[in-house]
Amino acid sequence: MERRLYVLAASALIVAAVLGSAWITGQFTTPRVDRTDGYVSELAARDQPWTRLFRVSDALSGLACVFGVALVPTAAREGRGWLALAAFGLLTLAAGLFPLDCATLSDPSCGRRPMSSGHFAHLLVGALATAAVLVAMVLLSARWRSWVSWLFTWLGLAATLLVMAANADRHGVGIAHRAQLTMFAIWLVYAALHLLVSDDVTARASVPHGNARPHVVEQGSGPAVLITAGLGGAWFHWDAVAARLAATHRVIRFDRPGLGLSPCSPDPPTLHGEAARLAGLAPSHPEQVIVVAQGVGCWHAEAFARLHPLRVAKLVLIDPAGAGERRPFAAAGSAGRWLPALGGTWGAAALACLAGPAAHRLLTGVRDPYGVYRVGKVSAAVAGEWLARRDMIADLHRLRADRPLPDVPVTVISTGARNAVRLAGLLSARLVRLPGSGRPVQLENPQAIADAVSDGRHG
Known part of the structure; x- marks a missing residue:
């Protein structure tokens, strides 16, 4: 491209x-x-x-x-x-x-x-x-x-x-x-x-840029906790959560392709691809992993659990994105293949430099200490994930029909979204309601996530 x-x-x-x-x-x-x-x-x-x-x-x-x-x-x-x-x-x-x-x-x-x-x-x-x-x-x-x-x-x-x-x-x-x-x-x-x-x-x-390893941060020791962020999220958004868990858990955070400090991939994101990424980062069987996910990352975590039921110990799903059935974008695949290359252009660099930090602060309420949202590839990756979401939803519905969810504890943390209530009912999960502040839960109330990870009750 x-x-x-x-x-x-x-x-x-x-x-x-x-x-x-x-x-x-x-x-x-x-x-x-x-x-x-x-x-x-x-x-x-x-x-x-x-x-x-x-x-x-x-x-x-x-x-x-x-x-x-x-x-x-x-x-x-x-x-x-x-x-x-x-x-x-x-x-x-x-x-x-x-x-x-x-x-x-x-x-x-x-x-x-x-x-x-x-x-x-x-x-x-x-x-x-x-x-x-x-x-x-x-x-x-x-x-x-x-x-x-x-x-x-x-x-x-x-x-x-x-x-x-x-x-x-x-x-x-x-x-x-x-x-x-x-x-x-x-x-x-x-x-x-x-x-x-x-x-x-x-x-x-x-120069090939799709085979480079993603940016991964590990800290602590003990039972493994794998964190996957929401749309456009970066590893540092989970610093407070990781700090609370690292004393008793091995916490694994990563950036998806193009996001944070990870190199971009020439291929558009897919549900099965993200589930495979989680499988590659999780400990090998028979060790099991607790998966903490937010937003669209909840789709990836659920797909991982359905495809690899023996490798999951628990799911903690935070403000899951809606997965109502919709027709996929016909041109999403073609547009998604252009985005990684477009993210490396001067035009993308200029737009990201002008709008990226302000948009990040508006959505999260915190600054970007590493300057990752000033980089064009990140904006392109966010757009690519947004374009791929309908295809991911279609794949998720097929998985739900074909693969049962393993009998593991599931906790859904919600700040009032109806999507979380529906998902909790679908997965027979424990629903934790938190007051909404407009900021992501991992930034506003990291202790609630740490408590959900440590709680041993079944959903």
Whole structure:
């Protein structure tokens, strides 16, 4: 999938270069704009006949550039360069949204009219866009160490200096500006080709990342307790529970693929796959394990118990997710296969950095001490688990029909959700009701979970 992302990103950058070069046709459709002394952006001025065409071209060019950058898989020491190129795309989009009022240099009467704020906004974002793309060219050329990239970078810098000199002299601005934009477009095409043929890119796209071991934390000694978190959960959410149990139990915590500190997997999550993961982390038979699960993790724990009845000593299910029968998403599997690769892109990294910590604090009420929710792969993994939930529910109903639950104690801890009451009745479990505070139980009342683990009563 990473190779396909490189192809899509390269295609988007080429589209951005082509759309950004729509001014070439403007030499023939808008003769009133002086080719020698007029800015290219004057073709999109409000008083020009083809203003909408060139404004739309600029806006789409900017969007294509941002889209291309967002799809590029992350690489060490390239972040600032791609960020600058994304800024160039956004500023190009803004330039299309705020055009000039009139042809500043080609129309002598333009300077005598009162100008709108949009006119001055265009001049500002145009200058900033030029600075952003030059910064991107310099930073990425230094990282790639390509003489071809440096050639177009130096030519772009030279053309920019010519634009500044010509603007001061009020002559030859059009020629210099067209040369500058040509260098920028050629460099965008080169950047696209670099994504397709670079040896470094090929190596990154071919590195397997699905067979690495998950992040596992063990502490204490005694009867084994295996903890599996809810949707998007991480191992550190269970610190308080583990601290209470470690004195008398061997506590095993882990992060599912893509979550916490675990590497991502190229395959979408499945119920049987998660049950197998629990089986791989649990002690070998004949030793039995107490499974503590939350949210969607309760599905995994129940499936593990039904598939491996001799290996389970007890189930403690906390605020289980609803498992009402629903039709699976038809496209969930295809989308899920794209998510691990998308989680490693600059776009996912930017979104996770901006929204991840705030979303985590809103949902849990605690900060992210390890910064795991600032990483794009975690957001992609959460989305993948959300997409897979209907398929998991369908598999769980089939398991319930085919495999009986072993005769082990089951405790369901609820903060008032009806799902917990229904599940407790279905599994003949002991129901423990706790006051709801909006925070996860393992953070708000870890002692209740520790008590449920240590309680020897049958459900």
